[in-house]
Amino acid sequence: MAIERIVLVEGAALPLRGDNIDTDRIIPARFLRAVSFEGLEAHLFEDDRAQTTDHPVSNPAYRGASLMFVESNFGCGSSREHAPQAIRRRGIRAVVGVSFSEIFFGNSVALGMPCVSVSADDARRLIEVAEKNPQEPFVLEVSTMRVSGAGLTVPTALSPAARDSFTEGTWDATGLLLERFEEVEAVAARLPYLRGWRAQARPT
Amino acid sequence: AVVAETLLQKVWDAHTVRLLPNGQTQLFIGLHLIHEVTTPQAFDMLRGRGWTVKYPARTLATVDHIVPTLDQRRPFADVMAEDMLSALERNCRWAGVRLLDLSSGAQGIVHVIGPELGLTQPGMTIACGDSHTSTHGAFGAVAFGIGTSQVRDVLASQCLAMDPLKVRRIRVNGQLRRGVFAKDVILEIIRRLGVNGGVGYAYEYAGDIVDRMTMDERMTICNMSIEGGARVGYVNPDQTTIDYLRGRTHAPENETFETASAWWKSMASDPGAAYDDDVEIDGSLIRPTVTWGINPGQSVYVDERLPKPGDAEPQSRASLEEALGFMGLRAGEPIAGTKIDVAFVGSCTNARLSDLREAARVIRGRHVAPHVKALVVPGSQAVRAAAEREGLDRVFIDAGFEWRGAGCSMCLAMNPDKLEGREICASSSNRNFKGRQGSPTGRTLLMSPAMVAAAAIAGEIVDVRAVADGN
Ligand code: SF4
Numbered sequence: 001m002a003i004e005r006i007v008l009v010e011g012a013a014l015p016l017r018g019d020n021i022d023t024d025r026i027i028p029a030r031f032l033r034a035v036s037f038e039g040l041e042a043h044l045f046e047d048d049r050a051q052t053t054d055h056p057v058s059n060p061a062y063r064g065a066s067l068m069f070v071e072s073n074f075g076c077g078s079s080r081e082h083a084p085q086a087i088r089r090r091g092i093r094a095v096v097g098v099s100f101s102e103i104f105f106g107n108s109v110a111l112g113m114p115c116v117s118v119s120a121d122d123a124r125r126l127i128e129v130a131e132k133n134p135q136e137p138f139v140l141e142v143s144t145m146r147v148s149g150a151g152l153t154v155p156t157a158l159s160p161a162a163r164d165s166f167t168e169g170t171w172d173a174t175g176l177l178l179e180r181f182e183e184v185e186a187v188a189a190r191l192p193y194l195r196g197w198r199a200q201a202r203p204t
Numbered sequence: 205a206v207v208a209e210t211l212l213q214k215v216w217d218a219h220t221v222r223l224l225p226n227g228q229t230q231l232f233i234g235l236h237l238i239h240e241v242t243t244p245q246a247f248d249m250l251r252g253r254g255w256t257v258k259y260p261a262r263t264l265a266t267v268d269h270i271v272p273t274l275d276q277r278r279p280f281a282d283v284m285a286e287d288m289l290s291a292l293e294r295n296c297r298w299a300g301v302r303l304l305d306l307s308s309g310a311q312g313i314v315h316v317i318g319p320e321l322g323l324t325q326p327g328m329t330i331a332c333g334d335s336h337t338s339t340h341g342a343f344g345a346v347a348f349g350i351g352t353s354q355v356r357d358v359l360a361s362q363c364l365a366m367d368p369l370k371v372r373r374i375r376v377n378g379q380l381r382r383g384v385f386a387k388d389v390i391l392e393i394i395r396r397l398g399v400n401g402g403v404g405y406a407y408e409y410a411g412d413i414v415d416r417m418t419m420d421e422r423m424t425i426c427n428m429s430i431e432g433g434a435r436v437g438y439v440n441p442d443q444t445t446i447d448y449l450r451g452r453t454h455a456p457e458n459e460t461f462e463t464a465s466a467w468w469k470s471m472a473s474d475p476g477a478a479y480d481d482d483v484e485i486d487g488s489l490i491r492p493t494v495t496w497g498i499n500p501g502q503s504v505y506v507d508e509r510l511p512k513p514g515d516a517e518p519q520s521r522a523s524l525e526e527a528l529g530f531m532g533l534r535a536g537e538p539i540a541g542t543k544i545d546v547a548f549v550g551s552c553t554n555a556r557l558s559d560l561r562e563a564a565r566v567i568r569g570r571h572v573a574p575h576v577k578a579l580v581v582p583g584s585q586a587v588r589a590a591a592e593r594e595g596l597d598r599v600f601i602d603a604g605f606e607w608r609g610a611g612c613s614m615c616l617a618m619n620p621d622k623l624e625g626r627e628i629c630a631s632s633s634n635r636n637f638k639g640r641q642g643s644p645t646g647r648t649l650l651m652s653p654a655m656v657a658a659a660a661i662a663g664e665i666v667d668v669r670a671v672a673d674g675n
Pocket of ligand 1 (some may be wrong): 268315334550552611612616634
């Protein structure tokens, strides 16, 4: 199956301060009461937004952002894919931050939304630039692993596996996993709890 | 001799299909558990691409997050909840997947029923669209939470593309003191290693305290691995594991059980296996623990005071202030004496029979404080029935608790059980995130079921050791 290669993400950035922003905050659980992901973007950070007057997601200046800058352990907690779905559906195509929870990171890969890591100082600097100028354009180069904008160029980190998935367009894994199905069946046939314990007990 | 290996390595190798071109491992998933929240979109994607469920017999469904715990008659009063359950029913019928629904007598929180049915077994790989899948690691399975696109992957191929994990062994040695439970141990681990300390790791829980623990206690510990950032947490299978599994519905029978037991034991980490990190905790020093903040790492012993942001390292000051502000608690004040509005005994962390027994022990002959709304939500229909056979329902009802049907209930905001406004809840669940219990401004204090019970009686946070004879 032809999947989009993701090499470059360009555009303005939405800055979001705070460590340990969990997926319950990104998309509160009541909005998971649905059988599709459609319309989730309307509820992105809904409860956080209601509790402050200046949440960047509510700020019209960031409406067109295609990058998001965050701090550490972003997306921790619940495995809900609804969180990266809501972010992606809001128009964000890549997230730059200090660190990400593993499940959030993996869910984002499956959506073709890179989550790349930068140092804490660089994350702070990027956030400050985007706070000062919401229109400031940035470029994330997935292939060469750097993000630049406003005269700033900072190195990013991304596991080679994830990077290759994006740049080679293999981030949607299902096709790959089905490719050599006979090898899957071979593993199943070898696992004692699948082939049956009785078969296991018999001398081979 | 062969190289000494960890359980993680052995299970990983046994389930490896191949190395993918990008360096990830294609891992076979031995058991796929599904529920109503994270699967409808996965089934739609599957059908959209013309795929089918490859191993329906290795897939099991239940309904837990959205079920009302009071009136469970169909159709549910809540149209959205009814829609979600109907979608699951349709999808399971379409795929030939077994669904343990409300009429089955075996329904419950997915992480409670897998083990109690004997489906969760040592040496397996287990996946579920739910981050607390780590619970099943208590049996020496490698079990982890996945997102909806990955649920689609497992439905379609029974496989996942996975990055390798490092292993951190956490040995808890010594002797737990009176009034200290598995919940306190895992809260201690998270407090020490941090809420993201486990990213990239599987946690192997060991040490003589873990060795002596029951399966229920090990499940409580493994359940909250993800709260420490570790997607996988496990305990090596031993005689306790085997004794638990013997005679369970889906456990091997008769002489095959012995064959299975031998394989299960062989999957345990070898003595001398190398670990990427090794941590030791003196369990004798742990005291009953309560979270005061907005992540599970923000906790204190019940006889301690809340931290002062001024004393903290500069980089953590802002998050301490944010947490204290949200919680409406004052720096430097004792946590004991914090008034509560709601007491909740439930969730996949602490709603098994032993948890209900511990809570009942504290409240027997006492009554819930007049201003407190208290509820007990068994983790499964089987737990509920077993508790009723022991008369625990009477103990709770007599003490002023509500006795509910099985489900996730007030652990999260997807069913009618919710906090209102700024209510504070003493909760045996696993997450104290902002808004987690259904009110955007609601507040959660996590603790053991015995501590929740003690708080319900006193109407405020109290030291369970002062109220009951503890354990
Ligand atoms: S009880 Fe809570 S944590 Fe456990 S599965 Fe249900 S919602 Fe998730």
